[in-house]
Amino acid sequence: MNTVIRVENLRKTYKMGDNLVKAVDGVNLDVFEGEYLIIMGPSGSGKSTLMHLMGCLDRPDSGELYIGNVAVSKLSDAQLAKIRNKMIGFVFQQFNLLPRLTAIENVELPMIYAQVPRAIRRKRAKELLKMVGLSERMSHKPTQLSGGQMQRVAIARALANDPQIILADEPTGNLDTKSGEEILKIFSDLHSQGLTIVVVTHDPEVAEQGDRIINMRDGKIVSQEVRASVGNA
Numbered sequence: 001m002n003t004v005i006r007v008e009n010l011r012k013t014y015k016m017g018d019n020l021v022k023a024v025d026g027v028n029l030d031v032f033e034g035e036y037l038i039i040m041g042p043s044g045s046g047k048s049t050l051m052h053l054m055g056c057l058d059r060p061d062s063g064e065l066y067i068g069n070v071a072v073s074k075l076s077d078a079q080l081a082k083i084r085n086k087m088i089g090f091v092f093q094q095f096n097l098l099p100r101l102t103a104i105e106n107v108e109l110p111m112i113y114a115q116v117p118r119a120i121r122r123k124r125a126k127e128l129l130k131m132v133g134l135s136e137r138m139s140h141k142p143t144q145l146s147g148g149q150m151q152r153v154a155i156a157r158a159l160a161n162d163p164q165i166i167l168a169d170e171p172t173g174n175l176d177t178k179s180g181e182e183i184l185k186i187f188s189d190l191h192s193q194g195l196t197i198v199v200v201t202h203d204p205e206v207a208e209q210g211d212r213i214i215n216m217r218d219g220k221i222v223s224q225e226v227r228a229s230v231g232n233a
Contacts, residue, residue, distance in 0.1 A: 003066075004165055004196050005031035005054055010063035012049055023049040024060070025219030031165075036191045037198045038210035046219040047200045048169055054198065055088050055167045056080045068164075085113050089158030093170035095150040097142045103129060103153045104138040110160040121160075128156035132186055148179025155186055165196045172206055184209055 012024040023046045031037055031054070041047045052058040053065060056072055065072050067083055075083070084090075097106045104125045111121035129138050132152040142150050151171060158166055168187070172180035188209060191197050199206060207213050213225045 002033040003030045004033045004068060006066040007054065008064045010050070010053055010060045010065060012053060012058065012060050022219045024053060026063070027219070027221055029214065029221065031196065031198060033196055034194050035196060036209060036211045038207045038213045039198065039200045039216060040202060040207055040213055041216035042202065045216040047216045050216070051167055051169055051198065051200045055090060056084050085110055086161055087164050089161070089163040089166045091151070091154050091158050091166065091168040091171045093173040095142070095154045097150055097153060099142050102139050102141055103134060103145070106153055107156045107160055110157060114161050124160065125156070128159055129153070132156050146179070147175050148182055151175060151179070151183050152186065155183070165198065166190065168197070168199045170201055171199060172201070172203065
């Protein structure tokens, strides 16, 4: 099975007051094509920082990150933005939708950055919103949507440019139980279609969805549990 993300001895330190915090401390990790990987750990364990590094949203202090076969440490900001837009879809706990835009306009945004023609991106956005069950909410703005509906818009937006990888940081953290279950069902369906999914969570019920569970503490991977065959095909 192909490796879609490779992390080699990755380190990231932040200064908090007079203290240096090793948010990611020498992590090594392979993410395999088509797997559903869960990254767990208590608050402050480094799991979200690791996801941000894996998604090229932040740069490590040292170590190397490969997206596909591309070593990203020497890429320019513009090149990193291109990788993010083309290869990775992001889903966040806070949804990160633009409040002035409608659902369909939010989904179109990544395609605008990718210079997809208007007619094509509008058609794709409609298809994606239909797929996540929001055909009747396309013209609604975020303030007119429930939390679960906003997260479904965010998932549709993450899929806009047909990425190889979805990175999700606490995607059910702000949702009630029913909405959270609906979001996890969408992720499960996407995984069954062959998409690589990485979810950061502290919720054991969310973790149950994964093929493999990585546990972090103090910036390090301290254990992992393989729940399905990954990396052996």
